[in-house]
Amino acid sequence: MLKIEIIISTPGVDLREIKRLLKERPTKKWVYFGSDFRAWMSLEQQLAADFNYVDTIEIHRNVADTIKNEYVSWVDELNRRYGEELDWWLGAVFSRNNYTSNLFQYACYLEILKQLLLKDDVFPDLVFVESVGFAKDLKNWAQRNGFSVITKYELFKIIPIISLIKPVLDWLRFIVISIIRSFAALITRGVFKKKKRFPKDSTIIHTFIFGNSLAKDGVLTDRTLPFLYDYATRNGLNIVVHPILYGFKYSYLPIYRRMRKSNSSFIIKEDFLRWTDYLRAFRYPFRTLGKKIELKDFRSQSFFNSIEEMRSQECFSSAMNAVLVYKLLLRLKKTGFEPARFILWFENQVMDKALISGIRKFFPKARIVGAQMFLHPPNLLSVFPSQAEIDAGIAPDLIIETSHYQCKRASVFTSSIPCRVGGALRYDHIFKQSSRSSQLPGNKENIIFVALPFHIPNAIEILFMLKGALSNIKHEITILIKAHPDYDIKTIKRLLSWPEAFRIYRGSVAEGLKNASLMISANSSVMIEAISYGIPSIYIGSRIMINQNILKDTATPLSRECYTSEELAQAINAYIDVLPSKSGEFKKIGANIRDLYFAPVSDGTLAPFFELTK
Secondary structure (H helix, E strand, C coil), X not given: CCCEEEEEECCCCCHHHHHHHCCCCCCCEEXXXXXXXXXXXXXXXXXXXXXXXXXXXXXXXXXXXXXXXXXXXXXXXXXXXXXXXXXXXXXXXXXXXXXXXXXXXHHHHHHHHHHHHCCCCXXXXXXXXXXXXXXXXXXXXXXXXXXXXXXXXXXXXXXHHHHHHHHHHHHHHHHHHXXXXXXXXXXXXXXXXXXXXXXXXXXXXXXXXXXXXXCCCCCECCCCCCCHXXXXXXXXXXXXXXXXXXXXXXXXXXXXXXXXXXXXXXXXXXXXXCHHHHHHHHCHHHHHHCCCCCCCCECCEXXXXXXXXXXXXXXXHHHHHHHHHHHHHHXXXXXXXXXXXXXXXXXXXXXXXXXXXXXXXXXXXCEEEEECCCCCCCCCHHHCCCHHHHHCCCCCCEEEECCHHHHHHHCCCCCCCXXXXXXXXXXXHHHCHHHCCCCCCCCXXXXXXXXXXXXXXXXXXXXXXXXXHHXXXXXXXXXXXXXXXXXXXXXXXXXXXXXXXXXXXXCCHHHHHHCCCEEEECCCCHHHHHHHCCCCEEEECCCCCCCCCCCCCCCCCCEEEECCHHHHHHHHHHHHHHHHHHHHHHHHHHXXXXXXXXXXXXXXXXXXXXXXXX
């Protein structure tokens, strides 16, 4: 008799009918494939009495490690086939970025099912998914493997209609913001005197500008790539800033005033772009949506429905902005500007690809330096350059990492791009151990510093787990919650019941670490910063998503992985028990970890950013 495989999209499903369909089975098992931790928790509560959840954490970890190289090669084959046009590189679906594309995650989910199929006693009777497209692909796979399939996503026929609204709103919002920025540039250009043309042989620094990056008098504080400006000044080099304005929503006039007023030189793109450039950018979605892609199966499985769904739901603002950056380089070329080098904050995203493509075409003599001043999450595949990207000319001439170990990690998919060690610009504070204190003055409690990651589902999972652990923590503690700068803590508080024990912390991470006894986080380099001070750090692993533990390949007693509230409480108790006696030992271990991941800032480690040799 054939098994029944129920593939279902979770929201709004009537579980009573599912229970009725499977009531004759003596043991009923289920699994969840998606990122909505709250939905998973709700299902676990509703199904606990009748179903057993199939824990896939270990399989998920092994599957991601096993297939990632093959997956990158599969995407590279597509890149070589379609990558002659810049538009191809600006799409999200094949970007290898887990936060803009679910494709690698879907491939992992299917491989998990394949492995569970080999273990008949744990193969699930019920599979929950969040994507109708992926549900269809799973159904096709299950039917080919002899399963009788019942699908329960009929309630979501309205989803394709809703999914079309978000991309349209994103497109309109980008147009509105482009108009607002153009007016802000025009108004401020009329008030402040137009600066002279940029000096030839300048160094362009492509960096993020936040609301507090420029003081009212225009003095620049670069949080992303600090120290480079002082080095350039001391060595007689001219710096010109290409700003990525981040977090301004619709309020751009103040930042444009400050850029105009600043003694630093800023490339304000609206001063150079023409209306035809904007038209080219606005038309990007229409060019890409009509493009037919010939797909081959990945590991003998078609993801046609998943890919079509993701393409139909893709938001295009990042790609449209990338088109404008490419066009900006053309306009700069026509002014006679000839920069010597470009130093890019390099995450290998669509903006970087458009920028490098434009530099190669319009400034072929310029040196392109990709500064990866962050630590590499092992399964965020997009940050690692691939061979197809190098062959297409959209990778830097040189990558600079924060240590030799980081250089080794960065070359996981190709060794064709040179890598040098540079000073860990954003992490200079970790070499100043004298600023570290064991606890807040006059406070005998143990302080647990919780740094939430930028991905909100991960942040919710951390807080749910920590909330569940509170009753089993035997020590007196103070819990400080630091939200990621990408969102307001109010966004998180609306999504869960907020315990009184959670205190919101609004200071800097560096200041918070000075007084912390213990760190809790996920998918963040803050864990390595804490360990560098000798602070034990607990990684909260997701039970349903790909995990990005930066310390995965670095065994240390200063870190533990936890996947349940019980494990978390045990880890907190164990660390606090030994902290008084282990403090000195932990600091020595932390210093070794620090030196593995980071190089201190000095003239010697700043020099590689400014090399000119191709």
